[in-house]
Amino acid sequence: MYDEELMSLEEGLRRLKIEYHVFFNGNRKKPPEDLRLRLERLVKKLSECSNMSSSQRFRFTTLVTRFYVYRDLWRRTLREQEMGTDIQGEPKRKSHISPQSLPSSPEAAKISLSDPKSEKDKVRFLYDAVLRLKKPNAQEAPLSYQQFEKYIASQTSSIQKRYGCSKVSFSVALEEDSIRFKAAAENR
DSSP states (O other), X not given: OHHHHHHHHHHHHHHHHHHHHHHHTTSOSSOXXXXXXXXXXXXXHHHTOOOOOHHHHHHHHHHXXXXXXXXXHHHHHHHHHHTTBOTTSOXXXXXXXXXXXXXXXXXXXXXXXXXXXXXXHHHHHHHHHHHHHSOTTOSSOOOOHHHHHHHHHHHXXXXXXXXXXXXXXXXXXXXXXXXXXXXXXXXX
């Protein structure tokens, strides 16, 4: 009996994840609140069941944990959109972004640049993310903002020429105690 409902919960979670992905990519006007509410009702109903086997209870707990993690991520992403930043952390309108506004996830910052000279607030956002991820007791001296700005400008120009793209996506993250910095072509 519970196995069917757990299967329904798992399938609903998979569908909800896809629906939110479609919404955040701009192919849907409203978030899939109806499906999310149905899943929340199912979670509440299943949490009140006391006669599940231990394997069913484990599966349920795993699915609920995954659901809550996704739900928090979706809420945070929606809040960021409402505050004027898109999913990649790129400002929709000109504003200064402080390092305190960086998410505490493994990926600290992601932006898209077409002209670093005119998008200094984005470059500053990326620089602040690098400084924030850098360990305070690191041996090497931190890169100055001017050096970082020149590096970003040269990387943007180089990638735009090489791939014929209009924008370059930069991301910075902490991965196993080292800073991972990526640049990739967009709009090929």
